[in-house]
Amino acid sequence: MDLQDVIYEKMDGVAKITINRPEVYNAFRALTVKELIWSFRDAWDDNAIGAVILTGAGEKAFCTGGDQSKKSNSGYDSSGGLGGGIGLEVEALHHTIRSIPKPVIAAVNGFAIGGGHVLHVICDLTIASDNAVFGQAGPKVGSYDAGFGSAYLSRIVGEKKAREIWYLCEKYSAQEAKEMGLVNKIVPQAELMEAAEDWARKIVAKSPTAIKMLKYSFNADSANIEGISQLAMGSLAMFYNSEESAEGRDAFLEKRPTDFNKFRK
């Protein structure tokens, strides 16, 4: 596949997938999500690969979720039926990251916000640079991830903290993220890739069958969230076709405060 939005590399048993849209802080559009799925599936299919690193290009951001400039009232910029009607195959991407029988390490090199935050939450492990910033943004921009983004997040940080993260849309430092169990390790930004590659190589040296079965065992306990995620994305498609959702997107793009009051009923 000829990749435009993603850089895909393989070395010493480790696949590295880099979201490459630094001009929009690595926000994803339909093509980005398609290319991410393709890359993860290639790594899955390649018996020489034992671990995957997911990161973002540049020093500012890991990923900031859906590209707001590509969102219309009928969803993001893919018009097909894939993706539950939201125009982005986010649900399939989440499924692929969880299903690939090889650990996925998120190397968070800056902002992990919104749908970008959900991506690192779903990854098996997270290593953050000391300047990384974490948080959800959906309620500020007329969106939500009521699947893995909320239900699985609450398993990691607890119900109260997950509700705080979604309801307030505050930003959290790498240290705060580590304290709430969202991050496995923090390193200086210059050492991030070295640290991720070091952990990946340690995993690659282990029994692949043991690693695969452990990943599936960890997944089994939260597998029911897949069904919730399908419902969530279906409801999101309907919500996107509303003035309320459009107000959030437009305010972000116009760099002005939101006015959601008229939608309270």
Ligand SMILES: CC(C)(COP(=O)(O)OP(=O)(O)OC[C@H]1O[C@@H](n2cnc3c(N)ncnc32)[C@H](O)[C@@H]1OP(=O)(O)O)[C@@H](O)C(=O)NCCC(=O)NCCSC(=O)CCC(=O)c1ccccc1C(=O)O
């Ligand atoms: C990340 C920020 C907090 C950084 O703020 P700041 O340092 O002030 O930089 P900015 O000037 O804001 O940004 C620099 C530059 O990047 C552009 N940009 C950043 N993020 C996006 C984006 N998501 N879409 C489009 N463009 C983006 C920004 O416009 C600037 O460009 P200029 O040309 O220089 O003006 C801040 O940028 C920020 O808050 N970004 C938005 C984050 C966001 O709202 N993401 C979507 C959230 S939706 C969600 O959380 C729930 C939904 C969800 O998870 C989901 C589920 C299913 C499908 C899709 C999604 C989804 O994520 O949408």
